[in-house]
Amino acid sequence: MLRTIVCVLSCLFLVKNGFGKTPPAKLSIKHVVSNFYVYTTYHLYEKQMIPAHGMYLVTDSGVLLLDTPWDSTQFQPLLDSIQLKHGQQVKWCIATHWHSDRTDGLDYYRQQGIKTFTTVLTDDFCRKNNQKRASYLMTKDTLFQIGSISFEVYYPGGGHTEDNIVVWFGKEKILYGGCLIKGAEAKDLGYLGDANVAEYANTLRKVQKRFPRPKWILVSHHDWTNKQSLTHSIQLAKQLKKKS
Numbered sequence: 001m002l003r004t005i006v007c008v009l010s011c012l013f014l015v016k017n018g019f020g021k022t023p024p025a026k027l028s029i030k031h032v033v034s035n036f037y038v039y040t041t042y043h044l045y046e047k048q049m050i051p052a053h054g055m056y057l058v059t060d061s062g063v064l065l066l067d068t069p070w071d072s073t074q075f076q077p078l079l080d081s082i083q084l085k086h087g088q089q090v091k092w093c094i095a096t097h098w099h100s101d102r103t104d105g106l107d108y109y110r111q112q113g114i115k116t117f118t119t120v121l122t123d124d125f126c127r128k129n130n131q132k133r134a135s136y137l138m139t140k141d142t143l144f145q146i147g148s149i150s151f152e153v154y155y156p157g158g159g160h161t162e163d164n165i166v167v168w169f170g171k172e173k174i175l176y177g178g179c180l181i182k183g184a185e186a187k188d189l190g191y192l193g194d195a196n197v198a199e200y201a202n203t204l205r206k207v208q209k210r211f212p213r214p215k216w217i218l219v220s221h222h223d224w225t226n227k228q229s230l231t232h233s234i235q236l237a238k239q240l241k242k243k244s
């Protein structure tokens with residue numbers, strides 16, 4: 001009897017310690033406000049699973065996706081989850097710079113009949129760097145209107161990359177900063193291999209000036225609920241410029 005109990009206890013111990021730590025779901029969706037949602041997928045980068053957030057907006061005429069999942073196994077599950085949750089199809093997708101954490105799903109989504117967008121500048125970088133490309137190109141800052149929702153695509157200059165854009169939903173005061181803005185807890189500005197170090201701080205200040213008092217600032221790889229992200233990123237960019 002005692003042996004059985006010992007075995008049961010040690011087995012429980014093994015179960016708890018061997019499998020107790022559940023890995024994050026491959027795809028998660030969180031509500032932001034009204035019809036805005038953040039979706040998250042993960043990608044193995046330098047031996048770490050890095051989260052990548054994108055956003056989507058549900059309207060009566062369909063769903064707008066900002067950026068694509070980084071994990072290619074989640075391109076279709078994201079579409080399925082949105083369909084299941086909201087009974088709506090994704091109709092449009094805008095990628096906010098040329099790196100694969102933003103653009104990887106562009107081909108796949110085009111094949112599903114989704115209208116995919118980047119700027120001409122992003123498309124140039126995608127072509128040169130063998131990344132997936134969009135089928136519709138924006139030549140300048142663009143205002144979009146989907147039903148009652150309007151938003152602005154704005155290119156503030158080089159920062160994280162030379163082509164990074166941000167998206168502003170004026171009525172809701174939501175600033176979608178993508179990889180240009182790092183989280184309030186970020187220790188540095190992340191990967192700078194394609195960055196414009198000299199202009200980074202100026203570019204962020206332009207965003208801050210143009211879109212004052214946002215209610216939400218969505219960032220790609222950190223906690224998107226802390227609005228200190230933009231001012232913190234400006235500080236990091238200033239320090240970086242001093243060092244360079």
Ligand SMILES: [Zn+2]
Nearest residue numbers: 099101179220
């Ligand atoms: Zn990124």
